[in-house]
Amino acid sequence: xxxxxxxxxxxxxxxxxxxxxxxxxxxxxxxxxxxxxxxxxxxxxxxxxxxxxxxxxxxxxxxxxxxxxxxxxxxxxxxxxxxxxxxxxxxxxxxxxxxxxxxxxxxxxxxxxxxxxxxxxxxxxxxxxxxxxxxxxxxxxxxxxxxxxxxxxxxxxxxxxxxxxxxxxxxxxxxxxxxxxxxxxxxxxxxxxxxxxxxxxxxxxxxxxxxxxxxxxxxxxxxxxxxxxxxxxxxxxxxxxxxxxxxxxxxxxxxxxxxxxxxxxxxxxxxxxxxxxxxxxxxxxxxxxxxxxxxxxxxxxxxxxxxxxxxxxxxxxxxxxxxxxxxxxxxxxxxxxxxxxxxxxxxxxxxxxx
Numbered sequence: 001x002x003x004x005x006x007x008x009x010x011x012x013x014x015x016x017x018x019x020x021x022x023x024x025x026x027x028x029x030x031x032x033x034x035x036x037x038x039x040x041x042x043x044x045x046x047x048x049x050x051x052x053x054x055x056x057x058x059x060x061x062x063x064x065x066x067x068x069x070x071x072x073x074x075x076x077x078x079x080x081x082x083x084x085x086x087x088x089x090x091x092x093x094x095x096x097x098x099x100x101x102x103x104x105x106x107x108x109x110x111x112x113x114x115x116x117x118x119x120x121x122x123x124x125x126x127x128x129x130x131x132x133x134x135x136x137x138x139x140x141x142x143x144x145x146x147x148x149x150x151x152x153x154x155x156x157x158x159x160x161x162x163x164x165x166x167x168x169x170x171x172x173x174x175x176x177x178x179x180x181x182x183x184x185x186x187x188x189x190x191x192x193x194x195x196x197x198x199x200x201x202x203x204x205x206x207x208x209x210x211x212x213x214x215x216x217x218x219x220x221x222x223x224x225x226x227x228x229x230x231x232x233x234x235x236x237x238x239x240x241x242x243x244x245x246x247x248x249x250x251x252x253x254x255x256x257x258x259x260x261x262x263x264x265x266x267x268x269x270x271x272x273x274x275x276x277x278x279x280x281x282x283x284x285x286x287x288x289x290x291x292x293x294x295x296x297x298x299x300x301x302x303x304x305x306x307x308x309x310x311x312x313x314x315x316x317x318x319x320x321x322x323x324x325x326x327x328x329x330x331x332x333x334x335x336x337x338x339x340x341x342x343x344x345x346x347x348x349x350x351x352x353x354x
Contacts, residue, residue, distance in 0.1 A: 174309030
C-alpha cells in the first residue's frame with residue numbers, strides 16, 4: 001500500500017526535557033516532546049504526522065473502547081558509546097506488530113511508516129535518549145480502532161501512534177512469584193501470541209490477587225491442563241536446570257518475545273546449552289528437590305532480565321540460590337547490552353543505527 005504523501009513534521013515550540021531528572025528515571029514517568037500519528041480510512045493510510053506530544057481526541061463510540069481492537073509494541077533506542085543512536089531490532093518488532101494487527105483483524109501499518117517514522121521521531125527527540133548504563137529511550141508504537149460506530153463490527157478506520165520516553169531498568173530485585181493454576185493468561189487458539197490490550201487487562205485480576213497474597217508476579221500455566229509453565233508475568237519465562245538454559249516453546253498462547261529471541265541467540269554465541277521444551281510444574285518441583293535448578297527469570301523489553309528469587313508451588317515456597325554477577329542471565333544481559341551500545345560487534349545485524 002503506497003503512502004499518499006511524505007511525512008509531515010511540526011516541531012514543538014518548547015521542549016519539556018528540563019523537567020526530566022535523568023539521574024532518577026522512573027519507568028513510564030517521562031514522555032518525550034513529540035509523537036507520530038497516522039490515520040487509516042477509506043482503505044488508505046494518510047499522511048504520517050510527527051507533532052508535539054498531546055492528548056488524542058476520539059468519539060465515545062470509537063470501536064476500540066468497546067470491542068478491544070488495540071495492539072501495541074514495546075521497544076527501545078540506545079545511546080551508543082560513539083554517541084549515535086540505535087533502535088534495537090526494529091524489523092523484528094515490525095514483524096511482530098504486523099502479526100498482532102493481522103490477528104486482531106486490523107489494517108497493517110506500512111513498513112515505511114513504522115521504520116522511517118521511528119527514525120524521524122527518535123532523531124527529532126534525540127536529546128531524550130539517555131546515556132547512563134542501563135538506561136534507554138522506551139518506544140511505544142500502538143494502534144487502535146478509531147471508527148465511531150458502536151455496533152459490533154471490524155473497524156474500517158484506525159489510528160497508529162508512536163510516543164517515547166527515557167527509562168531506567170525494571171525488576172532488578174529478585175521476585176517472589178506464584179505458579180498460577182486457577183486463572184490463565186491465554187488459551188490455545190486465543191490471542192496470547194498477539195500483543196493486544198485484552199491480554200493485559202485479563203491478567204490484572206489474578207495478578208492483583210497474587211500481590212495481595214504477598215507475591216510480585218505469577219508464573220502462568222497453560223489453559224488446558226494448568227500443568228505447563230508458559231510466561232512469567234508480562235515476560236517470557238526462562239530457567240537454568242542442570243546448567244542448561246530452558247524455556248517453553250512458542251505457541252499461539254505465548255508471545256514471541258524479542259528479548260527472549262535475542263538471549264537464546266546470544267546463549268549460542270557463549271556456548272551455553274539451550275533447550276526449548278515444555279516445562280511442567282512437576283519438572284520445577286523435581287529440579288528444586290534435586291537442587292538442579294540454579295536460575296529462574298523473566299525476559300522482556302522493560303527489564304531485559306527479571307531475576308526470580310522464590311517460586312511458590314502448591315503451597316510451598318521454593319527458593320533459588322543467591323545470584324552472582326556470573327549467573328547465566330547476567331552474562332546474557334551484559335552481552336546484549338554491550339552489543340546494542342556498540343561496545344561489541346553487532347554480529348547478528350540487530351542494530352538500526354543513525
